[in-house]
Amino acid sequence: MLYVCEICGETYISDEAAANCPYCGVKRNFQKPYREAKVKFNIELTEKDRGFVTKALDVEVSNAAFYTCAANSVKDFEGKYLFKNLAKVEHHHAKVWKKILKMENLPVGDDTCSVDYKEDLQESHDREDSAIKFYEQACKNADDSWIKTIFMAFVDVEQDHLKLSEERL
Secondary structure, rough: OOEEEEOOOEOOOEEEEEOOOOOOOOOHHHHHEEEHOOOOOOOOOOHHHHHHHHHHHHHHHHHHHHHHHHHHHOOHHHHHHHHHHHHHHHHHHHHHHHHHOOOOOOOOOOOOOOOOOOHHHHHHHHHHHHHHHHHHHHHOOOOOOHHHHHHHHHHHHHHHHHHHHHHOO
């Protein structure tokens, strides 16, 4: 069966809905059979929501760049794979915000990292914690209900990322 993630709009083939979107990582409740899915990127943003979405884009671009750097820099084999996967998820989050902002191109981040796995895990933890706090605050104050839904869906994903770093620190 063909499934669609209602948050990121990506499709995948599976016998059942994935526990988490294989692209953006959101939970199963946003994974719908193709014909039932409602993907929504065309949102009229208020000035306040535009500010939240723009900041979210910056956060995700920055985090994706950091994780890409870490994946290419750390010597630890597990770290390379962990950071590579985190980079992909954060990149997909950035793509969601880019679509909502109706941007043609995704900005490129230039964040740096350490070559030390533990230092990058700590940086990862701090970044995820900061993203969660911002997303929770944005969810409470956003005007559009779908924007709020996306923020909360991404909070769940970032909390999963936080656990990954906590398990390894």
